[in-house]
Amino acid sequence: MTIPKPANNQKKKFDVHSVRGDFPILRQLVHGKPLVYLDNAATSQKPQAVIDALVRYYSTDNANIHRGVHELSMRATEQYENARGKVKTFLNAADDREIIFVRGTTEAINLVASSFGHKFIKAGDEIIVSNMEHHSNIVPWQILCEQTGAKLRVVPITDTGELMMDEYGKMLGPRTKLVSILHVSNSLGTINPAERIVKLAHDRGVPVLLDGAQSVPHMAVDVRKLGCDFYAFSGHKLFGPTSIGILYGKREWLEQMPPYQGGGDMIKSVTFEKTIYNDLPYKFEAGTPNIAGVIGLGAAIDYVNSVGYENIAAQEHALLEYGTKKLSGIDGLTIIGTAKNKSAVISFTMKQAHPHDIGTILDAEGVAVRTGHHCTQPVMECFHIPATARASFAFYNTKEEVDVLVKSIDKVLEVFG
Amino acid sequence: MTEPQTPAVAWEELDELYRHTILDHYKNPRNREALAHPDAQARGYNPFCGDEVKLAFAVRGGRVQQVSAQSQGCAICQASASLMSEMLKGTRTDKLRWFAERFRELMRGKGLSAEERHVFGDVEALAGVAQFPIRIKCALLAWSTLDEAMDDYEARHKT
Numbered sequence: 420m421t422i423p424k425p426a427n428n429q430k431k432k433f434d435v436h437s438v439r440g441d442f443p444i445l446r447q448l449v450h451g452k453p454l455v456y457l458d459n460a461a462t463s464q465k466p467q468a469v470i471d472a473l474v475r476y477y478s479t480d481n482a483n484i485h486r487g488v489h490e491l492s493m494r495a496t497e498q499y500e501n502a503r504g505k506v507k508t509f510l511n512a513a514d515d516r517e518i519i520f521v522r523g524t525t526e527a528i529n530l531v532a533s534s535f536g537h538k539f540i541k542a543g544d545e546i547i548v549s550n551m552e553h554h555s556n557i558v559p560w561q562i563l564c565e566q567t568g569a570k571l572r573v574v575p576i577t578d579t580g581e582l583m584m585d586e587y588g589k590m591l592g593p594r595t596k597l598v599s600i601l602h603v604s605n606s607l608g609t610i611n612p613a614e615r616i617v618k619l620a621h622d623r624g625v626p627v628l629l630d631g632a633q634s635v636p637h638m639a640v641d642v643r644k645l646g647c648d649f650y651a652f653s654g655h656k657l658f659g660p661t662s663i664g665i666l667y668g669k670r671e672w673l674e675q676m677p678p679y680q681g682g683g684d685m686i687k688s689v690t691f692e693k694t695i696y697n698d699l700p701y702k703f704e705a706g707t708p709n710i711a712g713v714i715g716l717g718a719a720i721d722y723v724n725s726v727g728y729e730n731i732a733a734q735e736h737a738l739l740e741y742g743t744k745k746l747s748g749i750d751g752l753t754i755i756g757t758a759k760n761k762s763a764v765i766s767f768t769m770k771q772a773h774p775h776d777i778g779t780i781l782d783a784e785g786v787a788v789r790t791g792h793h794c795t796q797p798v799m800e801c802f803h804i805p806a807t808a809r810a811s812f813a814f815y816n817t818k819e820e821v822d823v824l825v826k827s828i829d830k831v832l833e834v835f836g
Numbered sequence: 837m838t839e840p841q842t843p844a845v846a847w848e849e850l851d852e853l854y855r856h857t858i859l860d861h862y863k864n865p866r867n868r869e870a871l872a873h874p875d876a877q878a879r880g881y882n883p884f885c886g887d888e889v890k891l892a893f894a895v896r897g898g899r900v901q902q903v904s905a906q907s908q909g910c911a912i913c914q915a916s917a918s919l920m921s922e923m924l925k926g927t928r929t930d931k932l933r934w935f936a937e938r939f940r941e942l943m944r945g946k947g948l949s950a951e952e953r954h955v956f957g958d959v960e961a962l963a964g965v966a967q968f969p970i971r972i973k974c975a976l977l978a979w980s981t982l983d984e985a986m987d988d989y990e991a992r993h994k995t
């Protein structure tokens with residue numbers, strides 16, 4: 420039991436119903452109706468393989484890592500570091516040491532804002548974000564700006580929900596010290612032209628952080644092809660456990676950056692005269708980490724690889740196309756976010772009812788959607804709306820579920836129409 | 837299928853929630869005109885959904901003489917503000933805090949006595965919201981704004 424099961428890399432033929440069988444949570448009734456889970460952008464469900472990995476770890480291998488000479492500690496350490504290798508391969512990073520385990524996208528961004536920020540960003544410098552960022556890619560920079568006197572610049576978006584790339588190009592200047600932009604929008608579904616964003620910044624010597632929270636669950640990501648300097652994502656949106664996430668950073672940067680938190684594991688030696696920091700990646704992993712979470716994330720990556728991104732993309736594309744067609748036909752319904760290059764997210768408003776009222780009626784039908792501003796208040800402001808209802812799909816969703824969504828929206832019309 | 841994990845929400849219950857009193861007040865909110873000379877005003881805002889209630893009232897002889905309730909947001913929030921505004925008209929200002937408190941209790945499931953029912957009138961249509969915990973805050977916004985308006989009233993009328 421010391422070595423986790425090897426990844427099953429043989430691609431099976433994709434069958435959505437058999438894939439659904441991997442997710443025990445989907446087999447339930449909510450309010451007496453089969454659960455239709457369309458809140459995947461908030462968090463995804465977990466396959467049995469991930470649940471089993473957690474149970475197996477806690478049942479047989481649980482111990483603290485790195486500091487033990489005993490068998491269990493060695494097993495735990497091996498699995499923990501093995502998972503780091505999986506993430507490295509998953510992102511096509513150059514080196515294991517470029518993979519830092521954090522709590523999630525939020526902590527990854529905060530780490531860069533705090534560590535990179537305080538080392539390289541001074542009063543008068545500029546940081547570029549966009550108008551479609553999640554709050555977690557706005558607030559850490561605002562805090563940094565407050566502390567340093569740097570300035571936040573915001574790339575505007577069009578009324579289809581796409582970045583104004585010309586404006587972005589103009590914004591890049593001698594004072595720009597960092598660009599931090601999301602790869603895929605959680606509230607609009609827009610897939611941003613990440614490679615161009617990076618290229619334009621690099622032409623001016625500016626490093627780029629990409630918020631990949633909504634990309635890794637849906638598409639293969641190659642950080643070296645993208646060229647980005649930092650990449651952040653959350654395990655829980657990738658069918659893994661909560662409270663585990665990744666910061667990828669190019670070694671050149673990570674080496675130069677000071678520690679984010681101090682404590683155990685991040686040091687080589689401690690005396691009151693002088694403390695020597697540990698090497699990468701441990702310099703950024705102070706304290707006992709989320710060991711089970713890391714192992715669970717490794718299992719999630721194996722699972723995603725076994726389903727295959729081609730299959731995931733094909734299924735989600737079909738759902739997006741079908742859902743968009745069906746929802747567009749509903750009287751009074753407006754889809755918010757109509758970018759050409761879009762992930763399987765459909766945010767919408769209805770003339771007849773507020774998103775909260777839509778959400779309550781859909782819930783009674785067993786349909787889980789999210790309603791609110793989705794932690795993207797500036798996006799809501801752009802579109803002059805307080806909130807949207809959002810259906811976000813994963814590869815385990817079906818066209819029949821889209822039909823249930825549409826029927827449930829009919830109920831909204833029945834009450835409010 | 838495993839056993840149902842949550843109680844079924846019957847169509848009748850939803851119907852109950854949005855029954856015609858609420859829909860009526862949502863579609864035709866009462867007392868939306870601003871007041872020229874309010875004696876108290878407050879604005880309640882819920883940043884999570886953008887619900888907003890702007891409340892103002894004018895007092896004469898210790899009683900609410902005119903009310904203005906301007907709300908934006910979901911049906912529950914807007915109906916609650918509208919129903920409350922109707923209830924406030926003509927009532928003594930020293931009763932208003934108790935109204936807010938009693939409404940909170942109603943949302944926690946404590947039904948109205950016959951006497952209270954008389955006071956609250958159509959507001960009781962909101963009692964069903966208690967069955968939908970996540971929506972209680974939508975109904976409460978108007979009433980917490982009432983508390984803030986009372987703060988404003990008392991601050992202005994300190995002697």
Ligand SMILES: Cc1ncc(COP(=O)(O)O)c(C=O)c1O
Nearest residue numbers: 523524525553555605630632653
């Ligand atoms: C685009 C984007 N960035 C960042 C986050 C924050 O992720 P977490 O809460 O897992 O740190 C989210 C989660 O909703 C997101 O969608």
